[in-house]
Amino acid sequence: xxxxxxxxxxxxxxxxxxxxxxxxxxxxxxxxxxxxxxxxxxxxxxxxxxxxxxxxxxxxxxxxxxxxxxxxxxxxxxxxxxxxxxxxx
Amino acid sequence: xxxxxxxxxxxxxxxxxxxxxxxxxxxxxxxxxxxxxxxxxxxxxxxxxxxxxxxxxxxxxxxxxxxxxxxxxxxxxxxxxxxxxxxxxxxxxxxxxxxxxxxxxxxxxxxxxxxxxxxxxxxxxxxxxxxxxxxxxxxxxxxxxxxxxxxxxxxxxxxxxxxxxxxxxxxxxxxxxxxxxxxxxxxxxxxxxxxxxxxxxxxxxxxxxxxxxxxxxxxxxxxxxxxxxxxxxxxxxxxxxxxxxxxxxxxxxxxxxxxxxxxxxxxxxxxxxxxxx
Amino acid sequence: xxxxxxxxxxxxxxxxxxxxxxxxxxxxxxxxxxxxxxxxxxxxxxxxxxxxxxxxxxxxxxxxxxxxxxxxxxxxxxxxxxxxxxxxxxxxxxxxxxxxxxxxxxxxxxxxxxxxxxxxxxxxxxxxxxxxxxxx
Numbered sequence: 414x415x416x417x418x419x420x421x422x423x424x425x426x427x428x429x430x431x432x433x434x435x436x437x438x439x440x441x442x443x444x445x446x447x448x449x450x451x452x453x454x455x456x457x458x459x460x461x462x463x464x465x466x467x468x469x470x471x472x473x474x475x476x477x478x479x480x481x482x483x484x485x486x487x488x489x490x491x492x493x494x495x496x497x498x499x500x501x502x
Numbered sequence: 503x504x505x506x507x508x509x510x511x512x513x514x515x516x517x518x519x520x521x522x523x524x525x526x527x528x529x530x531x532x533x534x535x536x537x538x539x540x541x542x543x544x545x546x547x548x549x550x551x552x553x554x555x556x557x558x559x560x561x562x563x564x565x566x567x568x569x570x571x572x573x574x575x576x577x578x579x580x581x582x583x584x585x586x587x588x589x590x591x592x593x594x595x596x597x598x599x600x601x602x603x604x605x606x607x608x609x610x611x612x613x614x615x616x617x618x619x620x621x622x623x624x625x626x627x628x629x630x631x632x633x634x635x636x637x638x639x640x641x642x643x644x645x646x647x648x649x650x651x652x653x654x655x656x657x658x659x660x661x662x663x664x665x666x667x668x669x670x671x672x673x674x675x676x677x678x679x680x681x682x683x684x685x686x687x688x689x690x691x692x693x694x695x696x697x698x699x700x701x702x703x704x705x706x707x708x709x710x711x712x713x714x715x716x717x718x719x720x721x722x723x724x725x726x727x728x729x730x731x732x733x734x735x736x737x738x739x740x741x742x743x744x745x746x747x748x749x750x751x752x753x754x755x756x757x758x759x760x761x762x763x764x765x766x767x768x769x770x771x772x773x774x775x776x777x778x779x
Numbered sequence: 780x781x782x783x784x785x786x787x788x789x790x791x792x793x794x795x796x797x798x799x800x801x802x803x804x805x806x807x808x809x810x811x812x813x814x815x816x817x818x819x820x821x822x823x824x825x826x827x828x829x830x831x832x833x834x835x836x837x838x839x840x841x842x843x844x845x846x847x848x849x850x851x852x853x854x855x856x857x858x859x860x861x862x863x864x865x866x867x868x869x870x871x872x873x874x875x876x877x878x879x880x881x882x883x884x885x886x887x888x889x890x891x892x893x894x895x896x897x898x899x900x901x902x903x904x905x906x907x908x909x910x911x912x913x914x915x
Contacts, residue, residue, distance in 0.1 A: 486889060
């Protein structure tokens with residue numbers, strides 16, 4: 414059977430690929446509310462990665478800040494201005 | 503047309519990444535696996551964090567990261583708190599004069615969201631505040647600390663502003679002036695705790711340093727490491743409590759400034775112009 | 780050529796984080812909307828923090844025994860408890876520095892959001908190319 418070490422490294426690699434997909438979808442999206450949601454998915458993948466790298470202090474900072482406060486502040490800003498990005502180059 | 507172009511470029515980025523990793527794994531770059539030992543500086547921090555046999559270097563706290571943040575490198579945290587304070591003050595100066603006035607409203611139970619959401623929010627706000635206080639006050643024993651507890655406790659006023667309306671929040675004394683008072687108490691507490699051992703040393707006629715926690719070789723005075731048998735690690739518990747107050751109040755000010763309705767903002771900005779002419 | 784599976788998976792994670800830094804840096808230059816630039820700036824800061832914590836990781840002592848976070852679980856440790864702790868725990872210094880970096884990133888982002896709001900109230904648009912054409 415595979416050892417525990419290979420299993421943990423495989424989960425780390427999978428989380429890296431999930432965060433790469435989420436960052437690419439966030440950058441090439443015209444609707445800004447969906448871009449903020451993809452960025453929150455990437456932050457959740459990073460929080461799980463911090464846990465696997467044995468840093469529990471950073472998980473406790475990162476989950477309220479990047480999944481709770483950044484989307485809240487940016488959604489307030491989107492509500493007060495435009496929701497769709499204009500025509501890009 | 504745009505859909506499959508995005509998918510093709512995403513797959514090509516993933517293919518490049520996997521190819522680079524394969525190239526490194528079959529002997530491209532020396533060694534990439536993590537090293538089997540820690541560096542000398544890390545060995546020193548891990549060895550002296552809770553060690554009664556070296557009483558002149560220890561911090562008496564089993565949590566190595568909090569002892570680095572508030573004791574070994576306390577000045578870094580002092581300047582980080584200053585940067586955060588300057589960001590909040592800058593935002594308040596940009597939005598000077600823009601505030602929500604409490605309306606006299608008889609039917610306040612009809613503004614905000616539906617009763618189901620309001621009932622669930624009442625229960626969750628109490629739970630969030632309890633968990634955040636526990637994270638902040640146990641920062642010297644388990645992972646946690648002042649900033650973690652403050653960021654988690656800032657979610658509760660955000661929920662109150664969004665679910666019940668901002669007029670209800672201002673009416674129940676969560677306004678800018680009270681939050682600024684709490685934030686000032688927190689920052690004054692952090693500053694006084696940094697000078698506490700120095701003041702106690704001057705009173706007893708013994709030399710001491712700023713940001714000192716336990717007795718050192720040339721300054722044999724410090725705060726007690728445990729209180730009635732349970733470990734409190736000197737200044738760490740006071741730092742965590744005051745930082746929790748300061749951070750939670752700071753975020754509440756940011757949300758109060760951001761949630762003023764745009765119609766009211768335009769009224770204030772145009773009303774000021776008309777007064778001048 | 781033999782491929783070590785552990786090295787492949789670990790370096791795969793490191794390369795995806797470096798790709799994240801590259802994509803978000805491209806987005807800060809190329810996209811003209813200010814809110815998209817702010818989102819890309821937060822992604823860039825977070826990816827740099829993950830790289831800093833990877834530097835502090837250590838290899839497994841044996842294939843079925845993981846390293847532990849730098850927290851002692853015994854409140855009255857003996858001398859050999861502490862020796863065992865230093866053989867198995869990860870490095871605590873990068874975690875303390877990343878804590879400071881997260882707070883400073885958050886302060887800068889909050890201030891940038893207020894500046895963007897004031898820009899929208901004054902110029903009526905959030906597109907950088909149109910703002911440079913207006914010029915006061």
